[in-house]
Amino acid sequence: MSPAVDVRQVHKHYGSLHALDGVDLRIGQGEFFGLLGPNGAGKTTLINLLAGLALPDGGQLSILGHDVVKQYRDSRRLLGVVPQELVFDPFFTVRETLRLQSGYFGLRRNDAWIDEVMHHLDLTDKADTNMRKLSGGMKRRVLVAQALVHKPPVIVLDEPTAGVDVELRQTMWQFIQRLNRDGHTVLLTTHYLEEAEALCNRIAMLKHGRIVALDSTQNLLNSVVGCRVRLKLAGVLPAALLPQMIEQAGEDYLLELPSYQALEPALAELRMAGVAVQELSLLQPDLEDVFLRVMQVEHEVARPC
Amino acid sequence: MLSFNTLLYKEVLRVQKVAFQTLLAPVLTALLYLLIFSHVLEQHVEVYPGVRYTAFLIPGLVMMSVLQNAFANSSSSLIQSKITGSIVFVLLAPIAYWEFFLAYVLASVVRGLVVGVGVYLAALWFAQPPLQFPAWIMLFAVLGSALLASLGVVAGIWSEKFDQLAGFQNFIIMPLTFLSGVFYSIHSLPSFWQGLSRFNPFFYMIDGFRYGFFGASDISPWFSLAVVAGCLVGLAGFTLALLKSGYKLRL
Numbered sequence: 001m002s003p004a005v006d007v008r009q010v011h012k013h014y015g016s017l018h019a020l021d022g023v024d025l026r027i028g029q030g031e032f033f034g035l036l037g038p039n040g041a042g043k044t045t046l047i048n049l050l051a052g053l054a055l056p057d058g059g060q061l062s063i064l065g066h067d068v069v070k071q072y073r074d075s076r077r078l079l080g081v082v083p084q085e086l087v088f089d090p091f092f093t094v095r096e097t098l099r100l101q102s103g104y105f106g107l108r109r110n111d112a113w114i115d116e117v118m119h120h121l122d123l124t125d126k127a128d129t130n131m132r133k134l135s136g137g138m139k140r141r142v143l144v145a146q147a148l149v150h151k152p153p154v155i156v157l158d159e160p161t162a163g164v165d166v167e168l169r170q171t172m173w174q175f176i177q178r179l180n181r182d183g184h185t186v187l188l189t190t191h192y193l194e195e196a197e198a199l200c201n202r203i204a205m206l207k208h209g210r211i212v213a214l215d216s217t218q219n220l221l222n223s224v225v226g227c228r229v230r231l232k233l234a235g236v237l238p239a240a241l242l243p244q245m246i247e248q249a250g251e252d253y254l255l256e257l258p259s260y261q262a263l264e265p266a267l268a269e270l271r272m273a274g275v276a277v278q279e280l281s282l283l284q285p286d287l288e289d290v291f292l293r294v295m296q297v298e299h300e301v302a303r304p305c
Numbered sequence: 306m307l308s309f310n311t312l313l314y315k316e317v318l319r320v321q322k323v324a325f326q327t328l329l330a331p332v333l334t335a336l337l338y339l340l341i342f343s344h345v346l347e348q349h350v351e352v353y354p355g356v357r358y359t360a361f362l363i364p365g366l367v368m369m370s371v372l373q374n375a376f377a378n379s380s381s382s383l384i385q386s387k388i389t390g391s392i393v394f395v396l397l398a399p400i401a402y403w404e405f406f407l408a409y410v411l412a413s414v415v416r417g418l419v420v421g422v423g424v425y426l427a428a429l430w431f432a433q434p435p436l437q438f439p440a441w442i443m444l445f446a447v448l449g450s451a452l453l454a455s456l457g458v459v460a461g462i463w464s465e466k467f468d469q470l471a472g473f474q475n476f477i478i479m480p481l482t483f484l485s486g487v488f489y490s491i492h493s494l495p496s497f498w499q500g501l502s503r504f505n506p507f508f509y510m511i512d513g514f515r516y517g518f519f520g521a522s523d524i525s526p527w528f529s530l531a532v533v534a535g536c537l538v539g540l541a542g543f544t545l546a547l548l549k550s551g552y553k554l555r556l
Contacts, residue, residue, distance in 0.1 A: 090389065
């Protein structure tokens with residue numbers, strides 16, 4: 001079975017900028033995959049190469065086994081892309097836009113599916129409204145609908161929720177998750193890490209055009225060793241625990257322990273010092289911790305060069 | 306095939322949605338030229354024996370409108386969709402580069418011809434040039450507008466801003482049309498300018514087109530046909546190569 005997305009040793013330069021520097025990536029069919037990275041890391045460049053909006057300087061990319069350069073018609077038919085920029089054709093209504101997009105993909109009578117997509121994205125009321133008259137959020141919905149008119153097996157969303165209200169995010173993710181359950185592969189880039197954490201089963205992190213982390217979301221979360229404990233104490237933190245303290249505000253302390261096993265000795269220390277624990281909460285690591293750590297480590301490694 | 310049909314349909318639909326600007330305005334412009342030039346020159350010039358100046362002028366103005374509008378259509382549609390970013394929808398679709406080329410060129414030919422017919426019909430009120438060889442008229446109108454539409458595709462791809470496109474229009478298209486014999490026969494020019502006119506492809510398009518009306522022309526229509534067809538084949542090849550390479554469209 002061909003991977004949904006196969007990227008091998010891909011390089012892309014823009015002038016002196018090495019936007020992608022030997023990227024290797026395989027995304028299996030049916031995955032919900034997240035591509036994360038700071039601005040300028042190369043996420044959109046990679047998506048543009050997959051979509052044929054840019055051409056690679058080296059390496060190969062394919063969608064379900066179809067090379068995006070040599071077999072561009074097949075690969076584009078299999079791909080639905082929601083671009084990052086809020087673009088629209090000012091001459092047409094929502095329905096005309098979706099019908100034209102269907103036609104570009106060779107679909108003649110597609111109204112049943114167009115109606116369904118509009119329904120799921122709350123666009124039905126706006127079907128006959130000119131694109132110019134829509135709000136930003138509504139235009140974004142049309143962009144999502146346009147990417148889905150041909151029921152692409154691989155859906156690419158490039159920061160689809162940037163500047164979008166909570167309601168649309170909810171409706172959109174429900175619909176995309178349903179498509180994912182039905183077997184569509186989803187590749188998502190986003191700046192909202194909690195979104196990636198909740199939706200993606202696997203994540204790659206990109207920095208300076210290179211993949212610096214690639215694993216299942218769970219493994220990435222587990223890779224944050226240690227745990228953080230927030231304590232409210234009826235007294236002063238014993239000196240033995242000071243090295244673990246990373247924050248203090250009055251009686252509230254935040255400790256970082258090397259592992260869960262270190263929790264019991266720490267509590268024993270407090271008991272021996274006669275300091276009562278009034279409140280205790282364990283903080284779960286989230287993707288933001290992983291993200292910051294990965295980006296920072298890379299930074300430190302990169303510094304000597 | 307449906308991808309191509311849809312893109313062609315979209316381009317024609319665009320023209321129709323802004324018909325006031327794409328169809329009506331150019332007809333009005335041509336009529337103003339006709340009104341002024343015929344009024345000033347009617348008594349002074351007789352280009353072909355027995356042909357009034359106004360009648361002589363009409364085919365030139367019709368062809369000028371056909372050519373300018375064919376160019377304006379593909380170039381402005383491309384630059385608008387590049388600037389608004391909506392060209393991405395076409396670039397993401399499984400449309401071959403040659404389908405892209407044909408759709409933009411054909412839609413522009415359609416606009417050129419519709420404007421041409423409009424100018425012709427409106428001009429009949431002023432004078433009625435004969436229609437000696439309608440097939441020649443059609444042939445030159447189609448080939449000429451396809452040539453300018455192809456040039457429009459190149460200009461639309463190359464330009465990044467509206468003023469670059471305007472430069473293309475003001476410094477290439479306008480001088481070549483005005484120096485091509487729209488308003489005069491090149492035989493009325495001094496020999497230096499006559500010689501120079503022969504390097505202007507627009508001259509052959511206008512002269513061949515006019516032959517279809519009067520059965521008379523400055524040079525053989527067959528020679529004009531060969532020049533126009535040759536230019537079209539060369540430019541179309543160049544444009545297709547540009548599109549295939551993704552120049553300025555697929556970065």
